[in-house]
Amino acid sequence: xxxxxxxxxxxxxxxxxxxxxxxxxxxxxxxxxxxxxxxxxxxxxxxxxxxxxxxxxxxxxxxxxxxxxxxxxxxxxxxxxxxxxxxxxxxxxxxxxxxxxxxxxxxxxxxxxxxxxxxxxxxxxxxxxxxxxxxxxxxxxxxxxxxxxxxxxxxxxxxxxxxxxxxxxxxxxxxxxxxxxxxxxxxxxxxxxxxxxxxxxxxxxxxxxxxxxxxxxxxxxxxxxxxxxxxxxxxxxxxxxxxxxxxxxxxxxxxxxxxxxxxxxxxxxxxxxxxxxxxxxxxxxxxxxxxxxxxxxxxxxxxxxxxxxxxxxxxxxxxxxxxxxxxxxxxxxxxxxxx
Amino acid sequence: xxxxxxxxxxxxxxxxxxxxxxxxxxxxxxxxxxxxxxxxxxxxxxxxxxxxxxxxxxxxxxxxxxxxxxxxxxxxxxxxxxxxxxxxxxxxxxxxxxxxxxxxxxxxxxxxxxxxxxxxxxxxxxxxxxxxxxxxxxxxxxxxxxxxxxxxxxxxxxxxxxxxxxxxxxxxxxxxxxxxxxxxxxxxxxxxxxxxxxxxxxxxxxxxxxxxxxxxxxxxxxxxxxxxxxxxxxxxxxxxxxxxxxxxxxxxxxxxxxxxxxxxxxxxxxxxxxxxxxxxxxxxxxxxxxxxxxxxxxxxxxxxxxxxxxxxxxxxxxxxxxxxxxxxxxxxxxxxxxxxxxxxxxx
Numbered sequence: 001x002x003x004x005x006x007x008x009x010x011x012x013x014x015x016x017x018x019x020x021x022x023x024x025x026x027x028x029x030x031x032x033x034x035x036x037x038x039x040x041x042x043x044x045x046x047x048x049x050x051x052x053x054x055x056x057x058x059x060x061x062x063x064x065x066x067x068x069x070x071x072x073x074x075x076x077x078x079x080x081x082x083x084x085x086x087x088x089x090x091x092x093x094x095x096x097x098x099x100x101x102x103x104x105x106x107x108x109x110x111x112x113x114x115x116x117x118x119x120x121x122x123x124x125x126x127x128x129x130x131x132x133x134x135x136x137x138x139x140x141x142x143x144x145x146x147x148x149x150x151x152x153x154x155x156x157x158x159x160x161x162x163x164x165x166x167x168x169x170x171x172x173x174x175x176x177x178x179x180x181x182x183x184x185x186x187x188x189x190x191x192x193x194x195x196x197x198x199x200x201x202x203x204x205x206x207x208x209x210x211x212x213x214x215x216x217x218x219x220x221x222x223x224x225x226x227x228x229x230x231x232x233x234x235x236x237x238x239x240x241x242x243x244x245x246x247x248x249x250x251x252x253x254x255x256x257x258x259x260x261x262x263x264x265x266x267x268x269x270x271x272x273x274x275x276x277x278x279x280x281x282x283x284x285x286x287x288x289x290x291x292x293x294x295x296x297x298x299x300x301x302x303x304x305x306x307x308x309x310x311x312x313x314x315x316x317x318x319x320x321x322x323x324x325x326x327x328x329x330x331x332x333x334x335x336x337x338x339x
Numbered sequence: 340x341x342x343x344x345x346x347x348x349x350x351x352x353x354x355x356x357x358x359x360x361x362x363x364x365x366x367x368x369x370x371x372x373x374x375x376x377x378x379x380x381x382x383x384x385x386x387x388x389x390x391x392x393x394x395x396x397x398x399x400x401x402x403x404x405x406x407x408x409x410x411x412x413x414x415x416x417x418x419x420x421x422x423x424x425x426x427x428x429x430x431x432x433x434x435x436x437x438x439x440x441x442x443x444x445x446x447x448x449x450x451x452x453x454x455x456x457x458x459x460x461x462x463x464x465x466x467x468x469x470x471x472x473x474x475x476x477x478x479x480x481x482x483x484x485x486x487x488x489x490x491x492x493x494x495x496x497x498x499x500x501x502x503x504x505x506x507x508x509x510x511x512x513x514x515x516x517x518x519x520x521x522x523x524x525x526x527x528x529x530x531x532x533x534x535x536x537x538x539x540x541x542x543x544x545x546x547x548x549x550x551x552x553x554x555x556x557x558x559x560x561x562x563x564x565x566x567x568x569x570x571x572x573x574x575x576x577x578x579x580x581x582x583x584x585x586x587x588x589x590x591x592x593x594x595x596x597x598x599x600x601x602x603x604x605x606x607x608x609x610x611x612x613x614x615x616x617x618x619x620x621x622x623x624x625x626x627x628x629x630x631x632x633x634x635x636x637x638x639x640x641x642x643x644x645x646x647x648x649x650x651x652x653x654x655x656x657x658x659x660x661x662x663x664x665x666x667x668x669x670x671x672x673x674x675x676x677x678x679x680x681x682x683x684x685x686x
Contacts, residue, residue, distance in 0.1 A: 026436035030428050037424055060435065095366055102362065103355050106381070110351035127358075127381065131374040213539055220536045236532060243581030250578055250659075304648065311655050318652045322585065 021172075024165035025063050032059035032160040036153055045152065046145040054081050054153020055160070057125055062161035064118040066225045067169065073122055074161055078154040080126040085150040088133045089143035098134055102127060169226045176219040177231055180238045183212050185279050188245050188323070192272040195252040196265075205249065212242055241326045248319045251312065264313055267303055271296065271320065279327060288328050296324050346497075349490040350386045357384050357485045361478055370477075372470045379478025384486055389494035389551035391486040394442065395479045396554075401446040402475045409454025410468050417459060427455040494551035498566060501545035502671065503619040505573050508538050510612040512580055517605035519587035520598055531584060538577055545570055565673040572667045579663060582656045586649050593649055596639040604657070611664060618671055 036055035040048045061077035064070040091097045109123030138146070187208040194205060219235050252261065261268075278292045300317045307313040361380040365373025383398055385391045409430075416423045434448035454471070461467040512534040519527050549566050590598065 022436055022439060026432050029435045030432040033428055033431055037428070056431070095362075099359060099362060102358060106355045106358055107351055110354050111347070124381075128378055131377050131381075135372065135374050213543070217536060217539050217543075220532075239532070239535065240585065243578070244585060246578040247582040247585075250575065311651050314648060314651045315655045318648050319582075 021063075028062065028160050028164045029056060029059045031164055032056060032157050035156045035160070039152060039156065043152070045149050047142065047149045050085055050146050050149035051153040051156070053129065054078075054085070054150040055156040056153075057081055057129055058154050058157035059160050060125060061118075061122045062157070063121075065221060067167055069118060070161070070167060073118055074158060076119075077122045077126065078157070080122065081129065081150050081154060082147060084126055084130050084133065085146040086143045088130045089138045089146055090140065098130075102130060105130065169222055170228065173219060173222050173226065173228060173231050176215055176222070177234045177238065180212060180215050180219065180235070180242070183208060183215070184238060184241045184245060185276075187212060187242070188248075189276060191245060191249045191252065192268070196269055196272070209246070216242065237326060237329060241323065244319050244322050244326065248316065248323070251316050251319065261312055261316065263307070263310075264303060264316070267299070268316075271299060274299070275320075275324070278324070282327060293324060293328055297321065300324075346386060346492060349492070350384075353485055353489045354381060354384050356489060357381065357482050360485070361481050364477075364481070370470075370474060372467075372474055375471055375474035376478040376481070379475045380481040380485075381478075383479050383482035385551075387492050387494040387497050387548070387551050388486055389553065389555040391483055393551060393554045395483050397443045398446055399476060399479055401443045402450050403472055405447040405450025406454050406468050406471050409451040410458060410464050412451065413455055413458030413464060420459075423455055423459065427452050430455070494548050494555055495566070498545060498548040498552055499619060499675070501541060501548055502569060502573075502674075503616065505538065505541045505545065506612055506616045506619060508534055508541060509573075509576060509580070510609060510616070512538065513608050513612065514605060516580060516584045516587065517601055517608070519584065520590050520593075520601045521605075523587065523590065535577075535581075542570070542573060542577070545573070565670055568670040569667065569674055572663055572670055576660075576663045576667065579656050579659045583653065583660070586652060589649050592647050593653070594639070594647075597650060597653070600639050608660070608664070615668065615671060618668075618675070621675065 032055040033052065036052040039051045043051070045051070058074060058077045058081055061073045062070055064073050088098070088101070091101060105123055105127045109120055109127060112120040112123060187205070190204055190208060216235070216239055219231075223232050223235065274292060274296050278289060278296065281287060281289045281292070300321050304314060304317045357380040358377055361377040362373075364370070365376050370376060379398060383391060383394050385394050412426055413423065416426065430448045430452040434445050434452060437444040437448065450471075454468070457467060457471075458464050512531065515527055515531045515534060519531070549570055552566060553563065586593075
């Protein structure tokens with residue numbers, strides 16, 4: 001039970017998905033399916049299964065990197081679904097035409113995939129839809145009924161894509177920056193903990209590094225589409241912070257440095273405690289305790305003076321000093337960002 | 340003149356061919372629910388053999404398990420429409436949620452959904468389970484066979500291309516970083532930020548191809564080890580670049596001779612990375628290149644009072660850079676060396 005609680009704490013509290021994009025996306029598709037299902041049961045339309053198909057397939061395409069792309073994807077997939085509902089129903093009897101149609105879609109879709117994954121996904125989903133229809137051919141009347149039902153489904157999809165957790169890129173960027181800040185602190189905490197416990201091959205560090213890495217990439221992509229100078233500066237600071245932690249981890253864990261760093265082992269442990277007091281103060285009360293900050297910098301200066309010739313210790317002190325300053329700098333920028 | 344199709348075009352044609360074969364087989368042998376056959380052939384095919392094999396395994400296993408569980412749910416709940424619908428919606432939610440994260444789980448939940456949907460209207464549910472699984476398996480086989488015979492591309496060769504791209508980006512990054520020491524500019528910092536993100540993405544892709552490479556059948560263990568070593572070294576190199584870049588804004592505190600040394604170092608690193616680029620462009624290793632890096636022992640000598648903290652940090656990281664570049668060269672060589680090479684056996 002304790003393990004499960006710890007796992008949930010890690011998954012849901014300590015490391016939340018900053019954009020929660022996938023969760024909203026899955027929710028949106030499920031809601032569209034539910035509305036489609038209710039309409040399927042209640043509206044007296046022939047070929048009513050197409051309400052469900054139309055709503056799910058178009059909502060499934062409502063995911064892209066920008067607001068404009070999302071809208072375009074919805075429009076394109078809606079047109080595709082309507083065209084497929086009508087024309088493929090008529091084409092399905094003729095294998096030659098159908099093959100030609102599918103080949104064209106495949107070549108187009110797979111040509112697009114490396115250029116724009118989202119557009120590729122729309123096309124591949126519609127290929128699958130066309131393949132399924134091929135098994136249930138029909139005539140002009142059936143095609144028309146399918147078209148009507150699909151149009152109802154498409155309308156449901158548009159309502160869901162527009163009103164259910166609409167895309168707010170600026171809020172996502174802000175949240176991403178905040179989560180990267182928090183994760184950086186956790187990452188640093190584990191770097192110290194693993195070093196002090198002598199755990200040199202931690203999977204946990206890799207996971208943290210990978211997560212932060214992914215968030216930075218997402219943030220950068222979003223900032224390219226929705227530029228914001230303040231958020232860009234915050235992200236760059238966090239990238240610096242992340243880079244410095246990586247450098248510190250390498251300094252601490254590489255066997256070549258261990259011999260000399262052993263000398264300052266207890267000082268590092270003390271530093272760790274004070275450093276996390278400082279970061280806790282910042283994230284719990286949103287302020288920096290200048291006395292603790294100064295105390296940390298003094299400690300580092302003392303260490304540097306004690307071992308003037310030792311490159312490893314000097315390097316570790318240098319990185320730690322930068323980390324302390326970056327935490328304080330982040331505070332100033334954050335205040336400005338929300339002012 | 341021999342004209343080579345791009346990787347993407349080849350993959351595109353391969354998928355089109357696989358789909359066409361699957362549709363024709365479905366029609367000729369009048370296979371029931373033949374669209375599963377075509378869909379499986381379509382989605383199993385990936386740009387490399389390793390990735391296709393992985394996808395094939397995942398699809399077969401998750402379809403079988405998902406379809407069986409879906410059939411059981413349908414049998415137990417088919418009289419309660421809304422309960423079945425609720426389970427179906429929950430499966431859809433999970434299937435979509437995992438769609439960008441885990442293919443195995445996605446197919447598992449979507450198989451349950453499809454089974455529930457189709458099972459409601461099927462007259463013989465176990466017959467439907469059989470068709471679904473048989474069609475999927477046949478589609479997987481068609482996809483896998485085509486990936487082996489039609490322009491086969493190994494994940495190893497894709498990994499080699501990733502390494503090449505990484506080297507090119509590192510070349511740009513290291514030049515931009517050393518330029519910052521010579522003359523600092525905000526545009527330069529922005530270019531460094533951009534290169535860093537590109538390198539993040541490249542390393543991520545290389546890791547993905549490395550994962551795919553693990554599933555290739557003919558791979559020797561040594562290739563796995565050297566591939567892993569190269570990816571790790573690229574990561575280390577990235578960290579060292581970060582470390583060096585982090586003090587470019589404090590370049591005024593560095594001794595004057597150090598800036599001249601960094602200018603010299605910039606050209607040496609660029610030349611070396613250029614040679615690695617040439618090495619990685621080769622399909623089969625035939626050349627041995629001589630390393631001509633400026634050793635850290637050649638750092639300018641300064642009196643004790645001029646040796647600032649920044650200087651010591653930089654010295655430390657240049658020492659790392661030197662080590663990493665040397666290791667990278669040897670790891671790349673081992674990675675490119677043919678499997679039957681004598682040196683490989685010795686290692």
